[in-house]
Amino acid sequence: MFQPFFSYGQTIEASQSQNDLALQKISLISELQALEAKAGQLEKPLALASAKAEIADAVWTLDKDWAEKLLQEAYELSFPSKEVRAKYRQMPVGALVMWTAIDRARWAVRQRVMSIASRDAAFAEQLVQLGAKELGRFEENERFSELASSAAERGDKEGAARYIRQAFEAEPTQFMGTAILDLAAQDRAAADKVIVQYIEHLNSVPLSYRGGGEARVMLILNMLVHPSPIYGETRGRQIPPPGPAVMRAYLGYMLDLTAQDEQRRPGSIKSWRPVLLSLWPEFNKYAPELTERFKELEVLSRKPNEEASWPPPDVGEIYRKQNEERMKNLLESDDPDPEAIGVLIDRGKFDGARKLLDKLTDGPQKTDLLDKLNAKEALSLVKKGDILGAQLLAGRLTKATYILQAYPTIIEKCVSNKDKTCATNMAYQATRQLKQSDVTPPALPPGVPASVLATSREFDPVLSSLCKLAQLILPVNDSLADDVLNEMVTAANASDVDTGQGRTGFDAGIFKRIAQKDELRARQAALSFKDPLRQVVSLAAIYRWRAEELSMKAKAISLKPVTPAAIH
Secondary structure, three states: OOOOEEEOHHHHHHHHHHHHHHHHHHHHHHHHHHHHHHHOOOOOHHHHHHHHHHHHHHHOOOOHHHHHHHHHHHHHHOOOOHHHHHHHHOOOOOOOOOOOHHHHHHHHHHHHHHHHHOOOHHHHHHHHHHHHHHHOHHHHHHHHHHHHHHHHHOOOHHHHHHHHHHHHHHOOOOOOHHHHHHHHHHOHHHHHHHHHHHHHHHOOOOOOOOOOHHHHHHHHHHHHHOOOOOOHHHOOOOOOOOOHHHHHHHHHHHHHHHHHHHHHOOOHHHHHHHHHHHHHHHHHHHOHHHHHHHHHHHHHOOOOOOOOOOOOOOHHHHHHHHHHHHHHHHHHOOOOOHHHHHHHHHOOOHHHHHHHHHHOOOOHHHHHHHHHHHHHHHHHHHHHOOHHHHHHHHOOOOEHHHHHHHHHHHHHHHHHOOOHHHHHHHHHHHHHHHHOOEOOOOOOOOOOOHHHOOOOOOOOHHHHHHHHHHHHHOOOOHHHHHHHHHHHHHHHHHOOOOHHHOOOOOOOHHHHHHHHHOHHHHHHHHOOOOOHHHHHHHHHHHHHHHHHHHHHHHHHHHHOOOOOEEEO
């Protein structure tokens, strides 16, 4: 009788699989090395920096040291000249910084570098210290704020709070509110603690009225204590308000700020009166112990011979009634004032705005307002579940900017409703409209300089819209996603976006997602770009997908149990 013995067939099989993966990894690294060599031919520093960052993103799971080397090189390539760096380092706390187009491009590259580097806290902090050494406190604030948001997104609340503190210690008048609100969305108590620490830090920082530091701090604090979805920094989230400790610290600081400003600029307290009165209900609710101090400043803020009652009226309620009266007057007006129409649209008074628009003389201003109205009302109808009504309004849009605002939300709703036909029809319709759309930027309110808008060398609404459409329709219609991707490549090849500044005009992540379904198709599209930077970043996205696939397969093999097979 034969005794059974065991062979480790599965061990051999696992070894073969590991060998296959090792060969695939070597092949992928070779392709990435070739891609890095191709990127090296880019002549403009920011284009090269952008390419290196995207290659680093793909390399990260394959060779972390190589990825970090690429990221540091990309970060340093984004630095301006030595003279400009010296100027940045000398800027005092609270200085007013005016960003140019090239500054925004450099900032975007560094932001992308940091988003990848944040996977390793020690390395990311090393880059921040390098940036602070070369570019000063403003760079330090920006990068620590970004690291804080990244930490909050991955659930590292302690890390997020630490980075926020480092951000405001570097430069307390620059905005780090997004990071704090990201933390507040996850842990209100943790966010409250860091807000109180921020206010305590502000008590030791002299603010400049002329430099705008004072105004920026007031804006930051108002956003933090009154979080609202109307602020872009909340990302549309309903974030709970802070607790009593934050409100008491905030109210005490506002009294200090008012008194300090009066000391520096005697008589300035008169201009603080609207602010003081608007805060009274909160003093009454959260900090009654500060009432006497508030009253002293409130009395000083009165104009000569002004009659005032105590306690002061609730100006919030007064403003609300005044606003209601203003809206009523606008709705009843026969004067088609463009500014009034814009206010009505922003307040959701669509019928009244449409009535006045009908009376406005035809021209670019009317066209822009009509598109704004149709886009805003379409989004409002989506929230109400009226997809058909939203579709009809979106079909009237003529400007690419407003098409980008409306259609993605409608398509997302169709997808969430599992209505493939709706999503497909909307993507087709949006693509057709984009081909004939007006690419001029939206009209700005009176007094707002045109310099606040991105130029055509920075942003292409058609290109951006097509990329977004491809991403949205891909899960429900592969064929249409391919068609939209082709349109995107065509638009990119004709776009004015300056790739020399490291901009491609689209989210290269679309190529990673296409590759998951059809790698050959993704590669063909990537190689159809005429611009070498667009080719590099698109191929890098495809290679990132392959690297992640290899990583998952290797992990699966390592976790697979080895069971001896009995052979008789």
